Amino acid sequence: xxxxxxxxxxxxxxxxxxxxxxxxxxxxxxxxxxxxxxxxxxxxxxxxxxxxxxxxxxxxxxxxxxxxxxxxxxxxxxxxxxxxxxxxxxxxxxxxxxxxxxxxxxxxxxxxxxxxxxxxxxxxxxxxxxxxxxxxxxxxxxxxxxxxxxxxxxxxxxxxxxxxxxxxxxxxxxxxxxxxxxxxxxxxxxxxxxxxxxxxxxxxxxxxxxxxxxxxxxxxxxxxxxxxxxxxxxxxxxxxxxxxxxxxxxxxxxxxxxxxxxxxxxxxxxxxxxxxxxxxxxxxxxxxxxxxxxxxxxxxxxxxxxxxxxxxxxxxxxxxxxxxxxxxxxxxxxxxxxxxxxxxxxxxxxxxxxxxxxxxxxxxxxxxxxxxxxxxxxxxxxxxxxxxxxxxxxxxxxxxxxxxxxxxxxxxxxxxxxxxxxxxxxxxxxxxxxxxxxxxxxxxxxxxxxxxxxxxxxxxxxxxxxxxxxxxxxxxxxxxxxxxxxxxxxxxxxxxxxx
Ligand SMILES: Cc1cc2nc3c(=O)[nH]c(=O)nc-3n(C[C@H](O)[C@H](O)[C@H](O)COP(=O)(O)OP(=O)(O)OC[C@H]3O[C@@H](n4cnc5c(N)ncnc54)[C@H](O)[C@@H]3O)c2cc1C
Numbered sequence: 001x002x003x004x005x006x007x008x009x010x011x012x013x014x015x016x017x018x019x020x021x022x023x024x025x026x027x028x029x030x031x032x033x034x035x036x037x038x039x040x041x042x043x044x045x046x047x048x049x050x051x052x053x054x055x056x057x058x059x060x061x062x063x064x065x066x067x068x069x070x071x072x073x074x075x076x077x078x079x080x081x082x083x084x085x086x087x088x089x090x091x092x093x094x095x096x097x098x099x100x101x102x103x104x105x106x107x108x109x110x111x112x113x114x115x116x117x118x119x120x121x122x123x124x125x126x127x128x129x130x131x132x133x134x135x136x137x138x139x140x141x142x143x144x145x146x147x148x149x150x151x152x153x154x155x156x157x158x159x160x161x162x163x164x165x166x167x168x169x170x171x172x173x174x175x176x177x178x179x180x181x182x183x184x185x186x187x188x189x190x191x192x193x194x195x196x197x198x199x200x201x202x203x204x205x206x207x208x209x210x211x212x213x214x215x216x217x218x219x220x221x222x223x224x225x226x227x228x229x230x231x232x233x234x235x236x237x238x239x240x241x242x243x244x245x246x247x248x249x250x251x252x253x254x255x256x257x258x259x260x261x262x263x264x265x266x267x268x269x270x271x272x273x274x275x276x277x278x279x280x281x282x283x284x285x286x287x288x289x290x291x292x293x294x295x296x297x298x299x300x301x302x303x304x305x306x307x308x309x310x311x312x313x314x315x316x317x318x319x320x321x322x323x324x325x326x327x328x329x330x331x332x333x334x335x336x337x338x339x340x341x342x343x344x345x346x347x348x349x350x351x352x353x354x355x356x357x358x359x360x361x362x363x364x365x366x367x368x369x370x371x372x373x374x375x376x377x378x379x380x381x382x383x384x385x386x387x388x389x390x391x392x393x394x395x396x397x398x399x400x401x402x403x404x405x406x407x408x409x410x411x412x413x414x415x416x417x418x419x420x421x422x423x424x425x426x427x428x429x430x431x432x433x434x435x436x437x438x439x440x441x442x443x444x445x446x447x448x449x450x451x452x453x454x455x456x457x458x459x460x461x462x463x464x465x466x467x468x469x470x471x472x473x474x475x476x477x478x479x480x481x482x483x484x485x486x487x488x489x490x491x492x493x494x495x496x497x498x499x
Contacts, residue, residue, distance in 0.1 A: 361435050371401060
């Protein structure tokens with residue numbers, strides 16, 4: 001069974017954020033200890049109170065976590081989760097669910113202290129319906145444990161392979177609305193969920209979905225997917241599975257410009273073809289181990305499944321790429337071998353760089369304008385060093401652009417520069433017709449954009465939150481929602497210290 005992986009060294013246990021955590025009464029702690037395994041150990045609670053949000057990695061090196069949880073609780077069953085939620089609602093103590101803590105937006109950080117609910121105690125595969133291809137899995141199961149068991153015992157695969165596959169859990173995938181690297185064939189996680197078991201703040205247990213389609217009111221499964229632990233705690237998930245692919249084919253192409261490459265990807269998707277992997281790198285990213293020469297843009301293609309389907313798909317890709325030159329398909333193998341290596345993030349953080357990624361989705365017709373405007377916006381921030389993008393997930397009507405950016409500010413300007421980079425990049429996307437996030441979610445980092453991105457939609461989500469969680473105990477201070485435990489914790493004084 002997998003375990004948590006620390007994002008970087010933690011050189012202390014201070015709180016980085018100002019303000020006080022929510023009070024946690026002794027009586028509550030005693031009752032919690034009677035329900036499940038808990039710890040209040042200083043180092044264990046600090047370690048559990050961080051994720052992979054790149055800004056907070058700098059705080060870790062400086063000896064602080066954003067906010068330390070008072071207690072880590074590790075339930076092992078739905079009943080235990082239900083009892084914890086009911087107890088926390090009664091005592092008005094914050095509860096922040098966490099899976100692998102691999103989020104990059106700060107979504108699992110216990111911003112107001114209280115309970116860090118470690119969901120990895122609920123793990124393992126349940127019933128498998130081999131006839132329908134449906135797998136029941138406990139929410140705290142890590143990716144490799146899930147895939148290893150269903151492929152070895154049943155010859156099945158879910159097909160959800162995020163770059164963080166080894167360090168993330170099924171519950172985290174669902175709560176954060178994630179996307180795997182093979183999503184152009186198998187879809188995002190929201191396309192793979194048949195149904196959910198969810199514990200509400202009251203302690204009541206909700207079951208959603210269960211059929212391939214329904215017309216019985218709004219879709220409650222989709223309401224919970226992407227709610228980032230604010231509406232309920234996911235305890236069990238039923239996922240669609242397909243047979244492990246028997247055949248694979250790969251190809252690579254070079255385009256003279258990123259825009260020409262985008263047009264070829266659009267043509268592929270508009271033809272009805274859905275190659276599992278269709279990754280187009282701009283000129284900068286093509287030079288980073290993708291075989292680019294500094295000006296060309298490399299497209300990597302991989303498909304898998306029944307040989308007839310794969311060959312037809314690859315033929316449609318070849319037709320769509322008529323204006324490109326063929327490149328070495330070995331580039332795809334190199335990508336497969338190194339695709340989950342994230343060591344650059346830690347290296348650059350140690351060197352004091354501000355570095356992060358921003359993934360968004362937009363219709364095909366908007367992508368060229370978004371690419372140009374967003375790279376320019378990142379580059380306009382003082383001390384910006386790099387801005388680049390690749391196209392990583394495609395749909396009939398549009399695609400995801402995944403931007404990477406870096407800056408090298410003076411140490412006292414690090415946080416302000418990080419905020420300025422995100423303000424510049426995210427607003428360029430929104431102003432040019434893109435959305436807020438494709439798969440990294442909102443967490444702490446993107447809360448300030450929620451109102452402009454969702455408009456009246458945010459008030460609707462707030463009303464649902466208020467109805468389901470009247471005391472506001474579940475993951476307070478996230479998703480742009482009002483917190484019952486005080487004002488937003490971050491960013492502090494963003495306007496005054498902008499560089
Ligand atoms: C190097 C790296 C690469 C990444 N690549 C990808 C990628 O390719 N695709 C992608 O989609 N993401 C990617 N991510 C982001 C992250 O891994 C995903 O968001 C992932 O789905 C989070 O899963 P987790 O189990 O770690 O959740 P956590 O980080 O622990 O939590 C994420 C959110 O889900 C909530 N949550 C967790 N479990 C539950 C539960 N059982 N019930 C209710 N709420 C819950 C938390 O409260 C939090 O709001 C990457 C991250 C890293 C560090």
